[in-house]
Amino acid sequence: MMALLHKEMLLTWRGRARVIGALTFAAATLLMFSFSAGADGRLLQRLAPGFLWLAILLASTLTLQASFDAETEDGALDGLILHSSPAAIFYAKALTNWLFLAALGLVLLPLIAALFDASLGRLDRLFAVLIAGTAGLAAPGTLYAALAGRSRAAGLLLPLLYFPLVVPALIAAVKASELGFFGDPMDQWSGWIKLLLAFCLIFWSLCGALSSAILEDG
């Protein structure tokens, strides 16, 4: 497991150009969102938490898709499965994707604050939401990347399967970030975080359990 994790991290590090690309893509989506919403500064400020998560979500479809490229290109996955369990392979990839998405969110946060004049009110809470929210995206996203990447329509299937599944995580993450940016008079933050954690718990365990059906067959 540790060796697998090390391999995944190393691959991500060696593919730094892709990381920069994903970051640029996320920044470009932020610009596009602002153009679509108009030049009303106060409206943009209110939409900032949603834009943050949409940017992460859209950028994640690109990076998730790449996470199985190294194995599918020359059938290395079959060799990998011979000496480690599918669940270990899945968790190593999901952890790496999680780490990457959380880092992406951390970089986007100051950018959002500057672009949309959103004060980083409770930085501790925003960090917590970023970590929990990207965990919610990473587990189902990694599993779906595994199957979309080996089908005839990878780019189409990944968002088609992954977007509807992460609706609860997205709702909870946007709401909790809103409360982190603009203050929390009704004290609802912990409720949304609990929802997010419940989502993560369900899908990190369920995806791990189903990974053998997806990695072993075919």
Add this chain to the structure above:
Amino acid sequence: MSRERLALGFGLLGIALLGWGSYLGLFVAPPDRYMGDVQRIMYVHVPTAWLALVVFTLAFIYAVLFLVHRSWRWDALHEASLEIGVLFTGLLCIQGALWGKPTWGVYWAWDPRLTTVAVMLLSFTGILSLRHFLDDPLRRASWSAATTILASANVPVVYYSVRWWNSLHQLQSTPKTVNSSMVEPLRINAFGLLFLTIALIMARSWIAESRRRKAMAPPLAKESS
């Protein structure tokens, strides 16, 4: 009795019951005090909603059965219930929109039940297109079973989170809150749709099975001509 005859029987019984129930609903039952005749769409809308949920529950059960027992039969039934579930959820959205415009003033509202149905429709349509883009039958069967399990596990979570996020759909009616002349067409239509669904699932799963057989052993040149 052969299974084809049985399915045909179920289908005809279902259509007859639907005809009878809809006649009662359209012409015999009294109009609703507040909504008037618009309310009559409930006699098909509510049974469609019930059956859509039943069929997706079946899809989940068949997906689990396939992963546990590894039999093509469960995969064929899984494919059939996925497709019929998507059909019913699509119809459900159209009926709901037709009813929503005159009563709520909008075709669509971000109510928890509506939103959950929309997410369900998207999730299961995605699984159907996943099946379409996989050529290897074993991959198709076990990958779509895994995604059906994930999508089904998500339904209650979506419902709960959207309810918290925003709430307009009227509370569920029970036979106790509704006059008996309104209950009767609803029940008859529900049973009619149930029988029709059984017939459709049976027929669709045979199609799935024969397609798989053909894909695994395509007919030879002389046979097909």
